[in-house]
Amino acid sequence: MVMCLSAFLLCLTFRILSLGFLSTVYLACLALGLFTVFVGFLLAGFRHNDALSSLMIVSFWLSSQ
Numbered sequence: 001m002v003m004c005l006s007a008f009l010l011c012l013t014f015r016i017l018s019l020g021f022l023s024t025v026y027l028a029c030l031a032l033g034l035f036t037v038f039v040g041f042l043l044a045g046f047r048h049n050d051a052l053s054s055l056m057i058v059s060f061w062l063s064s065q
Contacts, residue, residue, distance in 0.1 A: 008059040015062060034058055 012031055038055055 004055060004059075008055060008062075011059055011063045 012027060015027055034055070
């Protein structure tokens with residue numbers, strides 16, 4: 001779980017560094033929203049695998065953009 005989250009943050013950091021200020025603000029809001037959804041998955045009682053697979057799909061989508 002920690003490795004998945006750190007890989008996601010690393011991917012997001014590289015995306016932020018390669019874009020301008022407005023895109024950085026947009027990505028920061030997107031990351032905050034994704035983190036909220038991830039915490040919501042955990043609080044709603046989903047299994048960790050469901051939340052992690054959702055996070056992996058989103059991080060893959062972000063890296064392919």
